[in-house]
Amino acid sequence: MRVHFIAIGGSAMHNLAIALHQKGYQITGSDDTIHDPSKSRLEAKGLLPESFGWFPDKINKDLDAIILGMHAKIDNPELIKAQELGLKIYSYPEFLYEQSKHKTRVVIGGSHGKTTITSMILHVLNYHDKEVDYMVGAQLDGFETMVHLTEENDFIVLEGDEYLSSPIDRRPKFHLYKPNIALLSGIAWDHINVFPTFENYIEQFQIFTDSLVNGGIMVYSEEDENVKKVVENSTNSIKRYPYSLPEHFIENGITYLNTVEGDLPLDVFGDHNLQNIAGAKWICQHMGVDEEDFYEAIMSFKGASKRLEKIAENDSTIIFKDFAHSPSKVKATTTAVKDQYRNKKLIACLELHTYSSLNADFLSEYKNTLNKADEAIVFYSPHAVKIKELDEVTEKQIADSFQREDLVIFINPIQFKEYLFKKNLKDSVLLLMSSGNYGGLDFEEVKKMVDS
Incomplete structure (x- = not known):
């Protein structure tokens, strides 16, 4: 069976491509950009596109199926060609x-x-x-x-x-x-x-x-x-x-x-x-x-990747990285860490990164979510707000939404990083919650904080 992936570089899409390749299918694909780990994993299987971009010439009647990823747009030239040829187009779940x-x-x-x-x-x-x-x-x-x-x-x-x-x-x-x-x-x-x-x-x-x-x-x-x-x-x-x-x-x-x-x-x-x-x-x-x-x-389950992942530890300090970003997840994760380490100071950092979290109308959902933390820090990037074409979010809106008077708010990644790396983490747990990377925070550097 010959299957072509439009937007093969996505986390889910490239894994499906590899799975079908291992099943014996003939796989091709396109994407305008592919980052690691998807890039190296596709390359190892011989599935990485020779060049990035969209190429309607790849679409022909010999294909048995097209799998369309969410990263593609409805005016994607390969999608339009597939529709013109009447090819069977599947979504990932289909x-x-x-x-x-x-x-x-x-x-x-x-x-x-x-x-x-x-x-x-x-x-x-x-x-x-x-x-x-x-x-x-x-x-x-x-x-x-x-x-x-x-x-x-x-x-x-x-x-x-x-x-x-x-x-x-x-x-x-x-x-x-x-x-x-x-x-x-x-x-x-x-x-x-x-x-x-x-x-x-x-x-x-x-x-x-x-x-x-x-x-x-x-x-x-x-x-x-x-x-x-x-x-x-x-x-x-x-x-x-x-x-x-x-x-x-x-x-x-x-x-x-x-x-x-x-x-x-x-x-x-x-x-x-x-x-x-x-x-x-x-x-x-x-x-x-x-x-x-x-x-x-x-008893031997250690957790899913990026879900409350312990990235560094010494006798007095523990650092966790977590994918939490929605209000319910932020509250559950913060509460869990504090309950587990009652005798340590909990420093909780949250990046507002998703479409929902950066939307002024949704911010009120974060009320009291960081209350269990001894120190609470929120970072967001005005650049991310612009990319998502949302109305600007102000520091006051964030402060009012979380309902915590001592909330520390950063909009500059350099200032956030300087603040973070000056922290004394003795007898503390540092919890970093985000689906992003705080404007370019190097987590390998963060891990070294337990050595200082």
Whole structure:
């Protein structure tokens, strides 16, 4: 099968390209720019385009399928050529469904936790040598790619993103998978550029719940009122399995899970991660892993890449880097770190980087999210606001939104860096939360702060 990728350099797209290449498909692709790690990984497989740009000559009737990435625009010359030739054009999730429609599809959804829960499930299955197909949004230890597709595996585990499928398909990705087994971890308003109201955002999860196949299984957090309402009010003929925060305790900086197998030490911490474990356990049990085997495996789970990742540590200082950017994630992460390290000073830094977080109308959602930090710092780049074509955000708007009088705000990356590197981190935890890089912060330099 010959498949061409328009915008092959994306995190998800290049992983799918590699997965199909390993399956024996003939893969070509284009992009206007490709950065590492996508670039070097494509190059290693012989899939890197010879030159960057869009080349309509690459599109011909011999192609069996076009896969269109979100990075492409609707006036992309390769897309226009494919449409003129009447070629079959798939979005990323559409093609994944085509690859898995004869399998048992397990889809993990929710505003937060979906990458971690998917990673937990795959870690447990891998620990017990259970082969499954998968698509996850982070690189995992022990897994070569973020996408794995075969003809023979019975199950596929999919991270169910609610963002749009492609420039020409405005449906949320997770609407297209039609799960046999699903999970919803929580609903907290996000992607306001696509879902302008909270009611509109919730509706996407209602549609997802109703998209489960007849008789399917929905595992859901009963502690999230929005999730509980969506799942329990659905008229879809599905089986419902609620989960909640499991019993646990913290001792000497280690979180222990109370189980029938005894008190189990974990490598992850925080109420959100403990809830993630509870949800992952239900999913694994529905996939044939018993409780005892689940607990044995989960003790060695160290977390998903970029999710509360410990990047440096000495006897008195710990530095974490986390992908958190939405209000619910920021609050959960900040709370988790403070609860785990009660005897240390918590310095929490948040970069406002996404479309939602830089939108003046959305900023109020961040109220009290950094309250658990002993010192709270917010960085944002006016340049990023301009790129996203948003109205300028003022320091006063940020200060008013977070409702914290001692909030430190930076708009200049150099000044932020100077401030950060002058900090005395003795007996402290430094938490850096962002989906960006604070205007060019070198995290290798940050790691060295524990040596000073």
